[in-house]
Amino acid sequence: VTTPNPRTEFRPDLVVDLASELVRIPSANPPGDVTDIATFVRDDMACAGFEVEWIEPAPGRINLIATVEGGKPGPHIVMNAHLDAFPVENPESWSFDPYSGAVENGRLLGRGANDMKAGLAAFVRIYQHHAAKRENMAGKLTLMLVCDEETYGPNGSLWLVDKRPDLIGDLLLSTEPSGMGLMRTAERGMIWFRASFAGKGGHGAHPVREWNVLERTRKFMDALEEEIRSAKIEAAHFLVPVEEEESYDEAVGPGAMAHIRKVSANFGRLDAGVKVNMQPASSVLEVDMRIPPGLVSAEILERVKLLAQKFEGDIEVLNFMEPNITPSSHPVVVRFQEEVTRTAGVKPVCGPAPGCSDARLWRHRGVPAIGFGPFPHAMGGTDEYCDVKELEITARVHHAIVDAILFRGEEGLL
């Protein structure tokens, strides 16, 4: 284990070294067992002189917690990162070893490089550096490293915010990938559901005795798309201001703003029928809907259920969350934005990323939550990498924010 002395100057280049080592330890989810990487991080923390709490709600589903309290009272900052990563679907299609961890041409290479072993490494070193000076700290700092994030599973952050209210704190920092041009201060809500349609089936060449289930499924899909098109969204004031829309597209990708403003539905799976010359007796459709801030997921779900009834279908909810926001006018968001501008040389837009993250759990509890990390180059895809400069900026910015609040006593931010 190559551990820098946390009592010396904070070194972003050493964050990159740690990130390399973390990429070399697979922690794919599914299956979601994070024992190897959790053991490595626990040992690294021990080398730096810090104990961690090992919380394992299910075998191999491990969360690591370290908390340090300063000499004086003050706010509680929680730094959250996840230990798990997406699996590697097809290693042959990669142009390098998916668990390489090498740094080449300013890029850290491998699965999880940007989501989010880079950010994980940043928080570990930031914690070690600040915790070593605890006498001068006014407040409390928690490092929360979780499992189960990639599947929104029950054993990671969800388990912790439920069972350990002492870990919620006053500010949640996340290093989820965003890119330098975006601060993640909001998220769309989510409804994953399964719609089932059942009938009696029959011989395909005979007259249809009832409303064909596949036909009903298709009509339901059409009706759902129509419902989405007609949804009235008053999200403008929560989302990116009109004058910053272009910057948002530059930061996230072409067409991102238009996409994020809408309810979206992805028809992910459809199972129906047995044989070409039989009328199917059942049909099962799985849909992933995303709900922008300004709408209420629960209301959308009611409408989906009514639609399903119309086509004699049943809805089973697989995953559900409401949209969430930390206002971009919040003093700590404004301060963070200034820090990024100073460090990265660009003023980031505040808004939602296309996907969700554990930060939602804090916003739902009224705690401001900011996500800022390297750009998600090929996140979850082939040839994932992380820009090393962006990782260093990420580390500097989060380090400076913790320093400002817990050590420099900057007031009025929380």
Ligand SMILES: [Zn+2]
């Ligand atoms: Zn992530």
